[in-house]
Amino acid sequence: MGSSGIIFDIKKFAVHDGPGIRTTVFLKGCPLRCAWCHNPEGIAAGPEIAVFADRCVKGCRDCLAACPRGALKKVRGIILLDRSLCDGCGACAEICSAEALRSAGRTVSVPEIMEEVARDIPFYRESGGGVTFSGGEPLAQPAFLRELLLDCRARGIHAVVDTSGHAPFSLFEELLPLVDLFLFDLKVIDDESHRRFTGVSNRLILENLEKLSCSGAPLSVRVPLIPGVNDADRDLKAMAEFRDALPGRHPLHLLPYHRGYAAKRLRLGLDAVLPDTAPPSGELQERAGKIFAGNGSTVIIGG
Ligand code: SF4
Ligand code: SF4
Structure with missing residues (x-):
């Protein structure tokens, strides 16, 4: 058990x-x-990240620094996730106080x-x-x-x-x-x-x-x-x-x-x-x- x-x-x-x-x-x-x-x-089957882009805070880049795989970037203020690089570890969701990134799983x-x-x-x-x-x-x-x-x-x-x-x-x-x-x-x-x-x-x-x-x-x-x-x-x-x-x-x-x-x-x-x-x-x-x-x-x- x-x-x-x-x-x-x-x-x-x-x-x-x-x-x-x-x-x-x-x-x-x-x-x-x-x-x-x-x-x-x-x-x-595995954990993944849901992106609530409209919640992302202007000027913040916390998740970019937290991501060990370089899967996140911001282009003209919009948060973008490259899912081919992401392994769903959830580090970005943990650090995002705006809840713009959330772990699904x-x-x-x-x-x-x-x-x-x-x-x-x-x-x-x-x-x-x-x-x-x-x-x-x-x-x-x-x-x-x-x-x-x-x-x-x-x-x-x-x-x-x-x-x-x-x-x-x-x-x-x-x-x-x-x-x-x-x-x-x-x-x-x-x-x-x-x-x-x-x-x-x-x-x-x-x-x-x-x-x-x-x-x-x-x-x-x-x-x-x-x-x-x-x-x-x-x-x-x-x-x-x-x-x-x-x-x-x-x-x-x-x-x-x-x-x-x-x-x-x-x-x-x-x-x-x-x-x-x-x-x-x-x-x-x-x-x-x-x-x-x-x-x-x-x-x-x-x-
Ligand atoms: S940590 Fe959250 S609010 Fe900050 S840039 Fe990333 S998604 Fe946007
Ligand atoms: S879940 Fe992990 S690998 Fe994927 S974007 Fe967030 S920090 Fe990077």
């Missing part, structure tokens, strides 16, 4: 990541590259996280909540996740794993007895589109979803609703048919796309991938909701 892993955030009092009031722990690293990813700081031990999580046990008990492990893809750090889940079990804390589903099924099998609920993403049913918008085939994901459902695992299916990606009737119906054919009955959450991720991507030096995509209209959300509720299943719009 006592291993460490890399996380990029801990969100307290979360109400959209499973039942009740929860603490959500975001683990870093993901095998997918979803064009709409709302947590782009969770994609890379830090190494933490299981006891450190659980100490933070355990502070809110009274709220979990009162609300039927607990802890949610999200990301990134939490199964990308399997030994770390397993220890966190074991500790939750030992303390009687309800544990949710929010997953892209892209991991060997043997990992799901190993974790099954320790997980109270899986939040399982079903993003795009057409494999070619899935590859185009996420960077990987959906074959393993669909197989895992079927096997997990077959195993009787408690799970909710989460579908991001993204205009121009998966909002055509044929796509929504194909996803609904797939969900309806699963052996278990699982509630479905429709997660409307929003643009909040674009600024985060820019701060990490990433281009916006869907710059012209607008959030789904109320009419589209209603239509999609009706398609997924076709067999009488529960459909929840939102987290």
Whole structure:
């Protein structure tokens, strides 16, 4: 026991990541590259620097002196980071009192996280909540996740794993007895589109979803609703048919796309991938909701 892993955030009092009031722990690293990813700081496995250029103080050069790799420079008063030189050490973020440079990702031990999580046990008990492990893809750090889940079990804390589903099924099998609920993403049913918008085939994901459902695992299916990606009737119906054919009955959450991720991507030096995509209209959300509720299943719009 006592291993460490890399996380990029801990969100307290979360109400959209499973039942009740929860603490959500975001683990870093993901095998997918979803064009709409709302947590782009969770994609890379290692620590990285987010640049809030508008906070940089005129005349200050503290971080330039602190950087051991010469990765930072200021050009006409604007702070610039050469990511090809940066190893994410975080020295610049530590010295920047203006918080213009912030570390996305830090190494933490299981006891450190659980100490933070355990502070809110009274709220979990009162609300039927607990802890949610999200990301990134939490199964990308399997030994770390397993220890966190074991500790939750030992303390009687309800544990949710929010997953892209892209991991060997043997990992799901190993974790099954320790997980109270899986939040399982079903993003795009057409494999070619899935590859185009996420960077990987959906074959393993669909197989895992079927096997997990077959195993009787408690799970909710989460579908991001993204205009121009998966909002055509044929796509929504194909996803609904797939969900309806699963052996278990699982509630479905429709997660409307929003643009909040674009600024985060820019701060990490990433281009916006869907710059012209607008959030789904109320009419589209209603239509999609009706398609997924076709067999009488529960459909929840939102987290
Ligand atoms: S330490 Fe912060 S405020 Fe100073 S130059 Fe660097 S980014 Fe700007
Ligand atoms: S994280 Fe380290 S290497 Fe990267 S810019 Fe900051 S000080 Fe330099």
